[in-house]
Amino acid sequence: MSLNPYLPRLAEVLEVKEESPEVKTLKLKLKEGRMEFKAGQFLELTVFGVGEAPFTFSSSPFNLESFEVSIAKVGSVTDAAHQLKGGELVGVRGPFGNGFPLEEHKGRDLVIVGGGIGIAPLRSLLYALVAERSEYGDLKLLYGARSPSLIIYKDEWEKFMEKGVEVYLTVDVGDETWRRGPYGPCGYTHVGVVTTLFDMVKLNPERCVAFVCGPPIMIRFTVQRLLQLGFSASRIYLSLERMMKCGLGKCGHCNIEGYYVCKDGPVFQFETLKDVPHPF
Amino acid sequence: MCVEKLNIGKKLYNLCLAYLKIKKGTMFINDESLREFLLMLSKQFTVVAPIMETPGKPPILSQLNQANLSRLELKVRPLTPYKFFFQPPSEELFTYKLGRKLVELGYEVKKPENLILLGLRNCDLKALEKLDMVMLEEPADPFYKSKRENILLVSLDCSEPCPACFCTEVGLKPYPEEGYDLNLSRVEGGYLAEAGSRRGEELLKRFESLFTGESEGQLKQRDERREAVYRKVKEAYTKPIRDLSKVGEEYFMDFTRRCVECSGCVFTCPTCHCFYISDYRRRELGGRIKTIDSCLFEGFQRVAAGVNPRATLNSRLRQRFLKKFVYFKQRYGEYGCVGCGRCVEVCPGEIDIREAAGLI
Numbered sequence: 001m002s003l004n005p006y007l008p009r010l011a012e013v014l015e016v017k018e019e020s021p022e023v024k025t026l027k028l029k030l031k032e033g034r035m036e037f038k039a040g041q042f043l044e045l046t047v048f049g050v051g052e053a054p055f056t057f058s059s060s061p062f063n064l065e066s067f068e069v070s071i072a073k074v075g076s077v078t079d080a081a082h083q084l085k086g087g088e089l090v091g092v093r094g095p096f097g098n099g100f101p102l103e104e105h106k107g108r109d110l111v112i113v114g115g116g117i118g119i120a121p122l123r124s125l126l127y128a129l130v131a132e133r134s135e136y137g138d139l140k141l142l143y144g145a146r147s148p149s150l151i152i153y154k155d156e157w158e159k160f161m162e163k164g165v166e167v168y169l170t171v172d173v174g175d176e177t178w179r180r181g182p183y184g185p186c187g188y189t190h191v192g193v194v195t196t197l198f199d200m201v202k203l204n205p206e207r208c209v210a211f212v213c214g215p216p217i218m219i220r221f222t223v224q225r226l227l228q229l230g231f232s233a234s235r236i237y238l239s240l241e242r243m244m245k246c247g248l249g250k251c252g253h254c255n256i257e258g259y260y261v262c263k264d265g266p267v268f269q270f271e272t273l274k275d276v277p278h279p280f
Numbered sequence: 281m282c283v284e285k286l287n288i289g290k291k292l293y294n295l296c297l298a299y300l301k302i303k304k305g306t307m308f309i310n311d312e313s314l315r316e317f318l319l320m321l322s323k324q325f326t327v328v329a330p331i332m333e334t335p336g337k338p339p340i341l342s343q344l345n346q347a348n349l350s351r352l353e354l355k356v357r358p359l360t361p362y363k364f365f366f367q368p369p370s371e372e373l374f375t376y377k378l379g380r381k382l383v384e385l386g387y388e389v390k391k392p393e394n395l396i397l398l399g400l401r402n403c404d405l406k407a408l409e410k411l412d413m414v415m416l417e418e419p420a421d422p423f424y425k426s427k428r429e430n431i432l433l434v435s436l437d438c439s440e441p442c443p444a445c446f447c448t449e450v451g452l453k454p455y456p457e458e459g460y461d462l463n464l465s466r467v468e469g470g471y472l473a474e475a476g477s478r479r480g481e482e483l484l485k486r487f488e489s490l491f492t493g494e495s496e497g498q499l500k501q502r503d504e505r506r507e508a509v510y511r512k513v514k515e516a517y518t519k520p521i522r523d524l525s526k527v528g529e530e531y532f533m534d535f536t537r538r539c540v541e542c543s544g545c546v547f548t549c550p551t552c553h554c555f556y557i558s559d560y561r562r563r564e565l566g567g568r569i570k571t572i573d574s575c576l577f578e579g580f581q582r583v584a585a586g587v588n589p590r591a592t593l594n595s596r597l598r599q600r601f602l603k604k605f606v607y608f609k610q611r612y613g614e615y616g617c618v619g620c621g622r623c624v625e626v627c628p629g630e631i632d633i634r635e636a637a638g639l640i
Contacts, residue, residue, distance in 0.1 A: 005419035006373040049561040075584030252554030258607040
């Protein structure tokens with residue numbers, strides 16, 4: 001590792017995939033060495049000439065050849081990231097943070113709840129889970145987006161179903177395409193916020209663990225719902241976002257009370273945060 | 281890890297002294313010779329010291345020279361924190377050159393040469409130790425580390441604590457015990473000088489002729505003065521620090537009403553370490569800098585998509601107080617405040633951290 005922890009490593013953009021009008025997935029490969037990470041960890045991506053911003057890995061942690069980040073266009077760095085083409089160089093620092101605690105929940109059922117771009121780290125998590133499918137009980141994914149065109153990883157959901165994940169998709173507002181498919185065969189024609197999907201699934205809180213990522217309001221209501229269903233606070237994990245600038249626990253930007261999201265997170269047990277005034 | 285290394289270094293040094301039965305060289309220098317000592321130092325080194333620029337106002341840090349030596353202020357601590365010599369307001373992290381399918385990265389860790397900071401009190405030395413905990417925690421910040429390893433620290437016993445001082449209440453003493461290269465203690469007619477490191481000893485040795493051996497009486501006098509200053513600060517306070525993790529958010533509203541978000545408290549605070557990271561670019565050349573930042577600024581935690589977890593001033597002011605008395609302690613085992621009182625002096629809204637902490 002470099003003696004300068006602020007210095008990024010160079011990576012080449014192998015492929016850019018447009019997932020939705022708002023989201024692109026970059027497939028990256030380090031110029032030197034391999035990126036080893038855990039699902040749920042994040043990296044700092046540099047678009048040279050523009051700046052640096054944090055993104056969670058969205059690809060399988062078992063793929064050591066390349067890695068992916070899915071980027072929603074919301075600001076200057078993400079705008080510039082959307083302009084990138086294959087062959088261009090970017091900078092990466094990381095991996096940072098803790099990742100999802102999978103080892104301790106082997107043998108249990110898992111319910112994974114994602115909203116909007118919050119699905120990105122959960123996709124990495126799903127790849128990690130299906131790679132060791134037999135180690136876990138029932139796997140359920142509840143994923144909501146604002147509209148059908150904003151559902152990302154469209155060509156991957158059926159593959160996850162084939163690999164033993166129950167996939168439930170929903171949109172806040174449907175349209176023609178949503179009503180008649182293309183997700184019809186899988187039964188994805190639901191309209192409503194992501195928490196309404198809980199009515200469609202049967203969960204056993206005794207043997208189930210929840211992993212949640214999404215916008216603050218979605219996390220708030222999902223946690224509320226999980227608690228109502230009988231989940232204990234220690235069985236709910238949240239992947240949270242703050243403005244992680246340095247990733248090293250020094251710049252002070254990403255704290256939630258006494259915790260740094262870049263070091264103690266980004267995955268938090270709800271138990272840890274339940275007495276915090278406004279964690280999300 | 282690096283913090284440990286530094287501490288181990290110090291411990292080893294003290295152990296060696298004890299083993300060799302060498303008393304740390306304490307010497308006496310009279311007022312006239314001190315003047316000469318500082319003058320010579322300022323010619324051989326860059327010496328930064330508290331200078332009285334405006335009578336009646338606290339001194340500020342400035343480069344010591346022959347012209348301002350008469351305005352050197354060794355009684356009252358400066359309003360400027362010493363942290364800026366270790367964490368400059370702006371610092372380059374690396375540069376890059378962009379070419380076609382090519383990016384060249386480079387950086388330089390500059391080593392400060394011959395820089396002496398003069399006049400640090402124990403609060404300032406302890407503040408640096410706290411910055412060490414953050415900046416030297418692995419992976420260490422190499423820019424900070426280089427400055428920390430190379431800048432010489434000449435500290436002072438507090439002889440005139442400011443009305444806003446409360447170091448005793450956060451567990452500190454108003455005189456240095458470690459962490460300095462050379463410490464000066466006021467006694468009748470001059471100062472006792474004590475080396476705290478090899479480099480401090482070398483400094484004493486280099487100017488040997490200006491110093492004389494100390495007498496038993498002078499050491500006793502020093503200890504009495506230290507005790508008197510300690511009592512003076514200690515007796516100003518009767519209440520302990522309140523557990524701010526147990527108070528509601530509304531507790532801070534009274535302070536929030538008076539806060540103008542200027543961040544004077546943050547910038548004069550010797551332990552506030554938060555920084556921002558941003559890029560600049562001129563054609564194919566660019567770079568990244570870290571700049572001083574403040575948790576009181578509205579955009580401190582706002583993310584690109586617009587969500588701002590600390591959108592209210594009250595939540596930001598609460599953050600600052602809790603960082604000092606709760607969060608830093610959770611993380612590093614001690615308060616993040618050294619009780620120097622700079623934030624009290626500088627606040628245009630008369631917000632008093634001692635009041636927030638329940639001391640007054």
